[in-house]
Amino acid sequence: MSVANHDALPADRFDVAAVRAQFPVLADDGPGRTLTYLDSAATAQKPQAVIDALEDFYTREYASVHRGVYALSVRSTQRFEAVREKVCRLLHTSDPREVVFTRGTTEAINLVATSWGGQNVSAGDEIVVTQLEHHSNIVPWQLLCERTGARLRVAPIGLDGCVEVDAFEALLGPRTKLVALAHVSNALGTRLPVAALCQLARSRGITSLVDGAQAVPHGSVDVLAIGCDFYAFSAHKVFGPTGTGVLWGRRDLLDAMPPYQGGGSMIRSVSFEGTTYADAPQRFEAGTPDVAGVIGMGAALDWLEEIDREAAAAFECELLRYASEALEAIPGLHIFGSDPEKVGVLSFSLDCAHPHDIATILDREGVAIRAGHHCAQPLMKFYGVPAMARASLALYSDRSDIDALVSALETTREIFS
Template structure:
């Protein structure tokens, strides 16, 4: 039913882009909701999973299930090898220097909490400051607030302009001598803004301040290169890059990770334990106490393989076309205003409509089979900055089509009919 977003773009050494073929990899997309074909535009909340990911998890339980880093038996060796291979895949995905710089966590939220609880507790003292931006998700606000409260430190916020772009000059002014860490998002989950990370990091590093990047919304859309960005920490979630929920990764520069105290205590994070003293394991295991989510990690590995097979550059190009088309189409609707018009944007469009609450938009769209997110998107301070209680948000993935954008537009017309 859907047509290709861009007909047969021949890419060197690759098959032409065939969105219908790609959609076949995602069984969940083949369904109707309230009698209408599902149009899934809530990818920024969580992305759908290709069969390759679903099969990988299933096959792990069918054939290889054993605990990792423990047994000498064949299954445990297989499980351990598969688990550690994914660490190497994540290293490659982020272009980290070494695999031991990749720590498996439950997701971006846990990654940020890990840094706050270890690096933060050790290095932030009373009177110090942590600098974030006005467009952060609650998960890159609250862990720092908790740390500041504990330490008597202060949370500072770099402002954004009307387009939803970080004001670099204001940011630079806030980089005072008391700032111990900058924590900033790569891509805003509400505005779609892509932050100029190399500049943000360089300005902080000139003053010796490390930078943590929340990459939850960037990893599915962009080719991330932590060495080029030169950030000190980078966090992302598997479920937003078409992998399973419950797993994610924290990248940290080896030098920093080694100097950090452990996160949680337990098995696997130790090298020896007596009742008097425990010696901690080397990185990254020092931060991975307890049996991890092995099956989901294997699933994440399959998701990375899948993404690399399609090609992150092609994904970025397809999504850019969708973003341009959707932005133009939505902009033509009278009374609709797009929130977040940064010059560098990922395929996320937040919008509000005159006199119609986002919640009501969401309900009507759902009846048309169109899944979007409505609400504050875990970014209440950002909503306040724009003076709105909530937005409606359509967020795209490479499996979305121009026809789906058209369905979105038609459904919004229906919203207007009801509430006129």
């Protein structure tokens, strides 16, 4: 993420109303029926452009990819393959052969754990993650450790929700094979200094994977500047459809990795005497892919390219400040995580009400937030809470969302006082 100083950026340049108008689910349906959607860290709503692209593709251009010689299949294949280039533009890189389509971030990480991990990790080796990881960046590594006898080590965070760089560095040793890091924490919004952390890894010959699921929706990402070896994200968090996502990997690494799943599409030739495999990325894309999902992801990335991301990030930063101040003014409310660089995620507790009670009451006021462990139980344990309430922002969030949240929290306090 290149944006460091939000104050210097022109938040006014960002027309949130125009962006919001492109999301049909957020349309004002009259009193009491308007949705205040503050769960974008779980999944983002879809702009009309993405919905239209899916309908249009199924209506006019749908066919299997990489198979048919007929015109429809050729067109479908071309459109499908073109999305790899859009992903390259998103990640500021250039080689579409480094873009593997997956079901999402989770599958991308599992792919690396299984394929790269199976080849490169053995008993006694170590994998380093941080305390704030999502379960999808913990459990695949635990499974790898169980299979190989390797050991998972956990880099600590401070109460501010930030990774302690010195402690992280101290964990890197001769047996460390891989570091797996969130770019942005889904539960706290913390922006990890991934470039510095990956540099510490790379200078010791350690491979790095960055879970970018929460970062891609909030700003520009440059995988070469980060200096990671793998980067994963999901389309559905970046305004695209569910069921598809990306593993970006350095080409020399992908080329050396064994297949993940076997099946059609991933082979060069098959015989009972022996099968040879396709080159990356096809080697990792067994079976008919989610063709329409990938096309929808492409539409979402096209849509995103039209957005002034710098101005949007500045606007989000200002909105986050507005929201933080409004929430902190509520008696008994505590916000978790105080990274000054954090993105629009506000996890909080109220001393009078459990997060699930908060979420139920907010829902009745049309305010959708998440309550629970946020697939980050080790982080909940770190803060000593069973659950948190979380409001999270996206490009379409504005002050009316925050005002509705604050008003619904007042109702919660009324009921529980």
